[in-house]
Amino acid sequence: MSEKKRILVADDSETIRALLQTALESAGYEVDMANDGLSAYELGSNGDYDLIILDQLMPGLLGLDVITRWHDEGLEAPVLMLTGVDDDRTAVESFDQGAVDYVRKPFRITELMARIRMRL
């Protein structure tokens, strides 16, 4: 029996966390949640995740700051940025820091799930 893939979802929106948790668990993934930048950083640094879905605008630490720290520390888990910020610069900086994908809110869950499947 193959082991379940582990995904960390970091977003301060309760709605997005509920939606992603339901969608990901229904698709057979194991999901951990973080609701601010600092806990996202700590969970991501200590957990062995196959994918991290990271919001940009979070209390504590911005998603871009979190991904920059992980990048400096050599964290290897692929990071998918999920953000309401309609700003090309943030997208470019996220890719520079190692993000593998970038999805803008509001989003289609079917499309997001397809992007996740592609990475795992």
Place this chain on the structure above:
Amino acid sequence: MFPDQLVPMAVLVIFSINAALLAGLVLLKVVHRRRTLSHNARRQEYLKLLSHHISVDNSVEPITESMAEDQAFLDALIDMRNVITGDEVSTLRRIVNHHGVIERQMRYLDTSLLLSRRLRAAVALAELGDETSAETLMSHLDDREPEIRIQAARGLGRIQWTPAIDQIVSRFSDEIPWVRVRFSDTLVGYGIKATWPLIAYIRINHRFESKGPALALRTIAQIQDDQAVAPLLEILEETTDLEIQIATVDALAELGSPEASTALNSLLESEHWELRAKAATALGGLGESSAIPRLTTAMREENWWVRRSAAAAVARLPQGIEALYRSLDDDDPFAADAAAEALADAGELVSARERAEKIGADNEPLLVHMGSLGTGS
């Protein structure tokens, strides 16, 4: 004896009343907190339920009528509506329609005696943005409550209900200022569909009042529709109202069309300094260096704000910085001063100082500005 008994009695009564009030307040707070916690817990459960319907094909998780009537369910629906797009919105819409959510909110908005319930219903209809609510929202553009009028317009904007555009624009003249501004935000959301209704409104009303047409002009500026330039130039020619003239020049500046340059150049001769300054600023935004001679002339005029605006405009134009360096030697000390200030603002101080040293460091306006910004020697 009697007064001696009265005083402690009065103290006791006052103390008892205070204690009762305090206990009542604490009780109210506890009840409110429990209700809030319960509401949030239910909302969380509803979010999971809706998530299931959205992300799992043919979900059979039940949504009962009592759930659908719960305010927490409505809040969850609104939250979910704001994070999803595409096909998933249709799933949410099916749930909303199946459980009569829109009908219920329309009924509350139309008939409830409680203002809070009517307000919540208006916000819900605006957020859910369902076409079936359009007629109800249209009828509440005239609601006695300003916030409900705002939400009605917002909801109509959200569903891009074009028959509402004329209705919203026509209220610019009579609405209270803060509602008018929110109406303007809604019209910006309609984009270029709102341009011609706004222009028609300005053409009819600019002779009778300023506030509504001026806001309509600011709305056009935000919409950024190039088709508005020609009619705006006509309005500029026709109107004698200073507030409308200024708003028109601002709008032309935002639109940044070269078509406006002749009209803006002639406004540099206006009798009103506000218009001369606005015209100068707008010319700076058009990016045409042919405006430099007129603007450098404006740097010599009597009003300091016009001089400053003209110099700042020159700095934004191609070859403008060179023109400002030349103006440093202008016979008119005010023009030289405006040029130095604009050069300083444009971050030209270092090269300006080198240049000043080369020519003998005796350019007074330039040295004054370098000194005032702490970069002088």
